[in-house]
Amino acid sequence: MTPLLHIDDLVVDYASGGRTVRALDGAALTVQRGETVGIVGESGSGKSTLGSAIGGLLPGAASVTGGAVRVDGDDVNTLRPKQLRALRRGRLGYIFQEPIGSLDPTMRVGRQVELALRGRGTRADVTAHLARVQLADPDRVARSYPHQLSGGMAQRVAIAMAMAGEPEILIADEPTAALDSQIREEVLGVIFSLAAEAGTTILWLSHDLPAVAKRCSRVVVMYGGRVVESGAASAVLDSPRHPYTAALVRAVPGAAADGARLSSIPGQPPVLTGSAQGCAFAPRCPDALGPCSADRPPLVSVAERDVLCHLAEATVGAGR
């Protein structure tokens, strides 16, 4: 069976001011229908780039220089504009970080939801969709303009719009980073329950490993534009096999908020300008050996996960 999402050795470069930044350096990920996937990594690890690449939403400065993204077998980068729009409309839903900014400031919320329903929605449908994201007074919200809403309300509207087409994949890029901590859980609850109802596969991009592990069936850890560890949430959180994942688990005190920057791992994440020669984490890795900075690490499948690390086989059974 073709997987719902198959990202194969994806390489994406940004051209900025005459320089090239390599945001994805051979990222690989396969997601099956119905999974809830949390993608975590420090700022700059390439999460947003990966999320955008799925819908062919990379900005003009970006170019895909290698690999492929397949949604249900279709290579996103070879689709014609019309097919790409059909893919976005029919199969994908996006929720972004900036809730109020993601809504058109000059249009009433109800009208925007109506557009998201693509003309199939009556006023009652609009109200129903707004009620489904647990907005207290959906009629009033429908009559409001975005600037009259709180961040949490606006994000619920954005969720309602993203879920209006019952997408197969929902990509939520730090959906709670701009929200107050009290309402984060509520908003996440809405996202996960709606997706579960509709059978939508979730890709949640976040900084917060424990929060992700709590809600997701699978955790994907990114570093330096690659997926370095990916597997069952509990297994990865309880016994990380990649030294970077291990550092993440140690660095985050239990209740770190989504959107908080992880800074307690010594050293800085790399900004690549081309293909990394070895493991991108080697300079910061406490366990690095000779081959780590010389050769690109192999993909090792151990203990319910895939790990991109020279030491992975060596650490089997080490009880990390």
Add this chain to the structure above:
Amino acid sequence: MRLFSWWLRRALSAVLTLFLVSVLIFAASRWMPGGFAEVVLGPFASPEQKAEVAAKYGLDESVFVQYWLWLGTALTGDFGISMISGEPVTTEFGLRLPVTAQLALFGVAAAVLIGVPLGVLTAVRAGGRRGGAALGRLVSGLGVSVPEFVLGSIVVFLFSRYALGLTVGGYVPFGQDPAGNLQSMVLPAAVLSVFVIAVAARTTRDAVLNVLVEPYITASIARGESPGFIVARHVLRNASIPVITVLSTITAYLLGGAVIIEYLFNLPGIGTYLVQAVGRRDYAVVQAGVLLAAVVFIVLNMLTDAAAGVLDPRFGAAAKGRKR
């Protein structure tokens, strides 16, 4: 209720502004070196002759008395007579206003019908093919960097040699001879249009480019909306406020008279008339002209604000206080 009191405040402040403008222009014109009598009689007139002229037009009264008398009649709609022609100021303006209004109409129409779409097009195309961006730069570059009188002079020169059915000068009112009127207005309107099109296109282009990078545009692309739909539904309205602001400025500027164009094409418009009136110290004309410009400016500003409030609810909320 809030909205009403907001408009009331605007109206009151407009009246106050007009009053202050009338005081200022009165004072400024009376204190300009060399009064009407000197200008009319030339440099070798005797003091007695000057006094006689001054007495004839009431210029021997104090400035305050003169202002008081002027204000009294102006409030009844009588702006006095031109001391040069002896005709009522309103008659003089009535002759020239249609010329200026017609030119302004052509200019604004060109800005709206050509400049704005050109700006939208070049902005939307900027991301894709190179052609759009280059065209945008060419148009705005040409319009902004070539002085009006240079382009105007070239056109005058070319068309006075090779007429092509158009005339340089020889203005006739539209009411008398519509075809002849258009023949004489096409060239000045065209030259004028180059500049207003350039300004409108550049402003529109910048406004659209600013909107295109907003997160709600990314969100609408992510929803699979087509480029045409996105431009029509999201971009135009969000980009409209800087555009209508510059269109209103263009309108005000054109209604004040495009002096250089009027001179070049020998059009009897408001612009050249006012410049002459200042030179001849034709006080009543100058006062009425400046006041008219102020009225145009205030009215256009009010219309712009009202339009902005309708187009962008955030703007309306900021200006009028939140309505709930």
